[in-house]
Amino acid sequence: MVSSRRIMDIWMAVLLVVIMSLTGCGAQGQSAGQTEQQENKENAEPNTDKSSTEQKQKESEQQTGSTRVVTDAFGEVEIPVNPQRVAALYLEDYIVALGQQPVVQWYTHTWGTQEYLNLDVPLFDMDGSIEALLDVNPDLIIIPGDPDAAKYEQYSKIAPTYWLPADVNQNMPKTLETMGDLLGATDKAKDVLAQYEQKAAEAKGKLEKAIGKETVAVIRQSGKDKSLALFSAHKGFIGPTMYTDLGLTPHKLVTDIKDYHAQLSLEKIPELDADHIFIFPSNGDWNTDYNKEAIAELESAALWKNLPAVKNGHVYKVERSHWQTTAVTAKMMQIDDVVKMLVK
Structure with a gap:
């Protein structure tokens, strides 16, 4: 027969096992709870570096x-x-x-x-x-x-x-x-404008020394109908470059034009006694057949031949592509043309 002391030892062992088991479950529950809490904290407070990078990327995309x-x-x-x-x-x-x-x-x-x-x-x-x-x-x-x-x-x-x-x-x-x-x-844009202004200022100084107050006019010839247009000193794509930025002196007929250009009739040609004349075709180039025909006819006319600029070899044929625009690159090319032809 099992003694009462032996029974007591058995119950104590069982009780000890139960207590240890319960303690383990509690510890596991606490560990799981701590893990979940840590994960929640990480979700609520993300890594600062990662957040900053993602925010910058988002702002860049926006x-x-x-x-x-x-x-x-x-x-x-x-x-x-x-x-x-x-x-x-x-x-x-x-x-x-x-x-x-x-x-x-x-x-x-x-x-x-x-x-x-x-x-x-x-x-x-x-x-x-x-x-x-x-x-x-x-x-x-x-x-x-x-x-x-x-x-x-x-x-x-x-x-x-x-x-x-x-x-x-x-x-x-x-x-x-x-x-x-x-x-x-x-x-x-500021840099490009500064480049243009410097180029114009340098050219203006050279031109003043080269021709002083000698007068200048700019003409466009239409090869198809052989008409001539004289450009204003005040507006359009010629006046601001030639007479403002470069400081050239416009011929009187040029200053009288109120619009950006005016038709120059054959009867008016003798009055165009400018010291220098620039001329370009309205379309195509000087090798285009109708332009070659038109300029040849003009150059053979007695009224044209008697002009001071013609007699002195001061008529300059330029290309229309960059002379018929106010744009900045074209204006720089216009300046190059003027300096090349007037500064000897």
């Missing part, structure tokens, strides 16, 4: 896809913050000067393109369908000239469209500043 509101000739328009595919019709010069590549190049059948830019991009026919721009998928369209509400609406259906305000149009410094702002290249 900036890339963000827009802003600017004011153009028609009012407020929402445009991309940093447009990458820009169609700047007849303003491609500025895009290139600011270090970008336009998605198309302005083109007309009668005038051609701005050959001096040497662009390798698709042509956009200004006389054709606006919907052709869909093929190049622009994210911003920029247009100069007199505002046209109907066309503005058509362009705006393709991409956000900015029409240059009247006080900016054909004003090179303002256009450059505006383009720099639209493209997110304000510092680059």
Whole structure:
């Protein structure tokens, strides 16, 4: 028979096992609870470095896809913050000067393109369908000239469209500043303008020494109808460069023009006794058949031959591509032409 002491020892052993078992479960429960609490804490308070990196990435992504509101000739328009595919019709010069590549190049059948830019991009026919721009998928369209509400609406259906305000149009410094702002290249625009101003100032000094107050006129000849246009000293794409930036002295007929140019009739030619005359064709180049015919006819006319500039060999044929625009690169090329021909 088992003694009472033996029974007591057995019960004590069992009780000890039970107590140890319960203690283990409690410890496991506490450990699980602590693990869950730690995980919750990590979820609530993420690693600082990781959070900072992810936040910067998120802000970068938001900036890339963000827009802003600017004011153009028609009012407020929402445009991309940093447009990458820009169609700047007849303003491609500025895009290139600011270090970008336009998605198309302005083109007309009668005038051609701005050959001096040497662009390798698709042509956009200004006389054709606006919907052709869909093929190049622009994210911003920029247009100069007199505002046209109907066309503005058509362009705006393709991409956000900015029409240059009247006080900016054909004003090179303002256009450059505006383009720099639209493209997110304000510092680059300031640098380019500073380069132009320095170039013009240096040329102005050279020209003053070379020809002093000798008078200058600029003519455009239409090869097809053989008409002549004399450019104003006050406005347009010739006057600001020649007579303001370079300080050249305009001939009296030039100062009398109120618009940016005026027709020069054959009867008026004898009055154009300027010391120096620059002339360029309205389209094509001097090797184009109709331009060769037109200039030959002009040069054979007695009225033309009797002009002082003609007699003294001071008539300079220049290329129309960079002489028929106010854009910054073209104006620098105009300055180079003038210095080359007038400073001996």
